[in-house]
Amino acid sequence: VTGGTIQGSNTNNSINVLWNAAGTGSVNVTQTSAFGCDSAMSKTVTIMPTPAPVMSGPDSTCSNKIYTYSVPAVIGNSYNWIVTGGSFVGSNTASTVRVQWGSMGVGLISIIQTSAFGCDSTIGKVVTIMPTPAPVITGLDSVCEFKSNFYTVPLISGITYDWVVSGGTVIGSTNTNQIQVLWADAGIGVVSIKETSTFGCDSIINLNVKIMPTPQPVISGPDSVCSNRIYTYNVTTPFGYANIWSVSGGQILGANNLNSVTVKWGGFSPGNVFVTQSSASGCDSTVSYYVEILPTPDPVVSGSSPVCQYKTYEYSVITTPNHTYHWSVNGGVIVSNPDSSVIFVRWTSPGNATVTVNEVSEFGCDSALTTPILVNPTPTPFIVGPDSTCETKVYSYLVTAISGHSYQWTVSNGTIIGSPNGSTVQVKWGTAGIGRLNIRQISGFGCDSNVNIDITIMPMPKPVIAGPLATCETKTYNYSTPMVAGHSYTWFVTGGTIMGPDSNNTVNVKWNVAGGGAINVLETSEFGCGTIASNNITIQPTPVPVIGGPDSICWKNISTYYAGKVNMMKSWNIVGGRIIGPSVLDSVKVTWDSIPVGIVELKLTNAFGCDSTVQKFVNLLRFPQLIISGPSVMCLSHEDYFYTDGYANTVYTWTAPGGVFTNPSTQNITSIRYDMPGKYKIHLDYKAGNGCAGFADKAVQVFGFPKPQINGRVKACAYSDGNLNDENTYSVKKTTADSLVYTWKVSNPASYIQTSNNAINVDWGGPGRYRIAIYQVNPMTGCQDSSEFFVDVDSLPHPKIDPSSMMGCAPLTVTFSESTGNPNYICNWHFDNGNAMNKASVTRTFANIGNNNVKLVVTNEYGCVDSTTMIVPLYARPKASFDILDPDPIYTTDTVHFKNTSTGAVDYFWDLDMGDYSYNTDTMKQYPDPGKYKVWLWAYNASGCADSVSKIVDIRVKPWIYVPNAFTPNGDGLNDVFGVKSKYIESFDLMLYNRWGEIIYKTQDINFEWDATYLSKEVPSGVYVYVIFGRDYYGKSVYLKGDVNVLR
Known part of the structure; x- marks a missing residue:
């Protein structure tokens, strides 16, 4: 190889190569067969860099504490941390991790860092885990405010202590394993201790303490009292509280465990009232109340008993300086100063009476003493009898007789008839004037009474009758x-x-x-x-005259009346006629005048001077002498009336040669028309019912004359004066006879102006039918005629506005209507803010404060116009507004204050929601439950106008979760399970971890109870970590993390 080193043998079919620094290397292999044939082959290798992590983090830690370890972050690299003796808190695949170390001992943390090319590198660190204190606080978690309590943790050598308290004050040192705490106001307090080992490892635990209210009783009642008097003392007692009362210097009357106590104080010495008040949670407080006991007077009454009714007696007590007195009596009347040590009493009611004195010391202490008095009845005679008498008359008088009583009567201006010593007496009163009657009545107890009455003695009348005997x-x-x-x-x-x-x-x-x-x-x-x-x-005796003669005779005839042959004086008298000859004979002759009834009167007088008069009524039959009444000049073809006096049972016969009767000709009145001019005679024959007859004639001259004809409108408008349609001219056609004179008449209530001899202009009054009459006269001939013309005046009523509202508060919308509802009317409306034409009903909204004018002009189908107006008063509205003085958030324990900031108002109404109302200017309310409450304020001004406003009050609650820091699952029934208490938590997730980071319990039930088991096995004593996630009443996240100790 090049760029690296073969590790181990290089002659096998595989090799291990340790590559050097990053770059390019190669692997070369020569393979030789058994026949010695070989072949070489080479492979170029790109040497990628291998991560070289350097770990940062403490190598000496405290048990059960969380520490951070990290390596430099390289882009594209991945990380895998491994720990023994502890557990990861959070992810273990980032360049940084958090580790909570377990119990005391040795731990190891290592990391495998892998590059993007798959190259990895592993490093580790040995960590010494020092022991971390695990304090457990011993002490009450429910205490009374303003009381002190001790809290303790086990004393361990080398451990230092640091206590912190909220909600109270530590009395003394905070650096020992025990403290004394004086708790403050009721609420939640916390006792917190931090224990630090010699290695610097520390642990903090908290004990939440519920601080219960301690009663703070305040005694109310008099602090200055009178000896031997009873007083009541009170203390305000919240629900669930109990009281125990005690006193010194007095005696409790009745129960000593109520909200009040009744105390009878003793003699003149200081006293005290004590009350111990205990709450339902066992918190108590004792207070005392100092009472000064003042001396009470002890009066003794001197005076008479028994006594007589209506008599006056003296009563007294010994006078003490600076003391005041007030007397009262039952059954009598005090007739002197009732506020003295001595009084005089007039007893008024017989029987058992009392006299009471109330003596008050200079300290205000009083004592009332009532003394019984026996009141013997004093006679109360009441004289019964007349107090107004007639002179020289005898009258009886008496008083009620009572057994054992004696009586003594005396009298002035009179004489007692009989004994004066009984309960009754008879008196004969003397001359007119004043008399007096007196009685003295004496009871068997010697109580007497004198009563007298004054008697008015009246004179007797002395009538004398005047008149003929x-x-x-x-x-x-x-x-x-x-x-x-x-x-x-x-x-x-x-x-x-x-x-x-x-x-x-x-x-x-x-x-x-x-x-x-x-x-x-x-x-x-x-x-x-x-x-x-x-x-x-x-x-x-009185004469009885009788008149003989006819009782019915013709007018102007002579009749004889006679009295007969009686030897008495006679005197005749005639009414309606005349006596022919003497009026004192046995008979008289009478000629009658033209009245319907006559009277014959005869008076006879006898020798004693007694007379008697009799009358005879005579029916006089008239002989008519009639004349014809009517015009002497007539107009051609114009009927005229002719008449004479009318009599019952009279026959009338009219004749008019050349004329035509237009009414019957057999009555006392008729009408005649002549159709040809000329001179004529009207003749009347008549015969009365009594047989009398006569006749009358009348000459007439007939002239030719035309009849007037009125021209003008047959319909007109009411109240036409000033009306837009005033075509109210009426006239007659002129004739060639320019000398004709016209007289016009128009029925009321119209008025008119005659604009020419043959024309007038009329101003009509109210609606109805009117008559126009014209009288036409020819002054040269004396002929006259008349004509009439009827005009229907339109019945347009005075228009009336019918509003939906007469007044109101701005803005005000009013609908106005014409009250008759006639569809033929044209209605034009005029407002301050514009017009509305040809509408029977209009709607307007008024916004201007004050009087708003409305006018209605109505025109009917004949062009008649009338109008009316009205005023719509408009009042301003107040402006309702208010402020909520309390800053957000507002909780259920707060009292919300509402400040009224309305303007222009005098009265208010609050709707505070929940059925609570207030009429105050400002108001307040406490809402017991969370939620959004809508508060309304209505403001009213003096005109009754209103405005309203509302606001939402958001009442919130304070969510809390109480988690205990230890429990003892030992089966004794006390504190055997772990659970939490909460308020206003809507969702809840709890996870419990052991020291290795395993989740040993989880729940979403906030009312859970964990019995310290995991996989059905008891967990060992120790500290366990809880993590709580949740959401409160308002959906806000809640996160809590802490420790709980399992103590077995």
């Missing part, structure tokens, strides 16, 4: 008595009848048949005192 039968007379203000009167009679009211001071009496009678009056004063006055009456 001699009267005529069937005649009415007036009687009276003097009128006294306030008095009432009652009249009653015998032998007669009261005509009209009987309760005035005067009365009218109609006496009956002749004989005797009486009249009486009862006059009663306003005080009820009454007197009767009486008069006897003599009743004389």
